[in-house]
Amino acid sequence: MKVKVIGFWGAYPEAEGATSSYLLEEDGYSLLVDCGSGALSRLQKDIEVTDLDALILSHYHHDHVADIGSLQYASLVQSYLREDTPVLPIYGHQANLDYFYTLTHKRTQGLPYDPDEVLNIGPFTITFLQTQHPVPCYAMRITNGHYTIVYTADTSYFDALIDFSKHADLLIAECSFYEGMDGSGPGHMTSDECGKLAQAAGVKQLWLTHLPHFGNIEQLKIEAGKYYSGRIDIAQEALTFHA
Ligand SMILES: [Zn+2]
Ligand SMILES: [Zn+2]
DSSP, X not given: OEEEEEEOBSSSOOTTOOBSEEEEEETTEEXXXXXXXXXXXXXXXXXXXXXXXXXXXXXOOHHHHTTHHHHHHHHHHHHHHOTTOOOEEEEEOXXXXXXXXXXXXXXXEEEEOOTTSOEEETTEEEEEEEOSSSSOOEEEEEEOSSOEEEEOOSOOOOTHHHHHHTTOSEEEEEOOBOTTXXXXXXXXXXXXXXXXXXXXXXXXXXXXXXXXXXXXXXXXXXXXXXXXXXXXXXXXXXXXXXX
């Protein structure tokens, strides 16, 4: 199982960067989790657009879905060039039906997930937890049967994240603010909350992502490290978990 950072900025991408997007690969199957601004360009450093098997979305904020239109055009153009191009499934929740319906385009098919049910996509089994965010948003616990990663998506801290993240091999935690700040209004976490979550859940390693555009982001790692004794990485393009 391989997990690679495609985009890691919160809100908007800095120069040559991308917002939230992560590529999961297992046995030749490629699943993209979120598709933020700049993701499509960066994804193609790793795989062809036509080699993407599925996309799943945590929520419909722009920094997680901005490149879906481009992905739909890419799928369409490639279908003209290669007859065997499959229709790309895009999994999303149905709490915002207007947006959900836009996931279906000529060569993409919007497919609903029920956050109360277990979802199987290719080799991956996914369970969901609704987060605390201004719009419906779902954290994901994703396993291949041997290894488990947890992606918090966008959320402020709440205790149920601990059980949901329990003993994960990798916790990908959104870290939009520094220690001492309050992210609960816009629905985001601080570095110390990420560290405390990782420690309480007993995860094997922690990635801090959905990074802020102010301050020194290396400071986030120092702050989270006061509360978590395991390995911490600040997300950057191509950061990879390999198990
Ligand atoms: Zn959001
Ligand atoms: Zn976001």
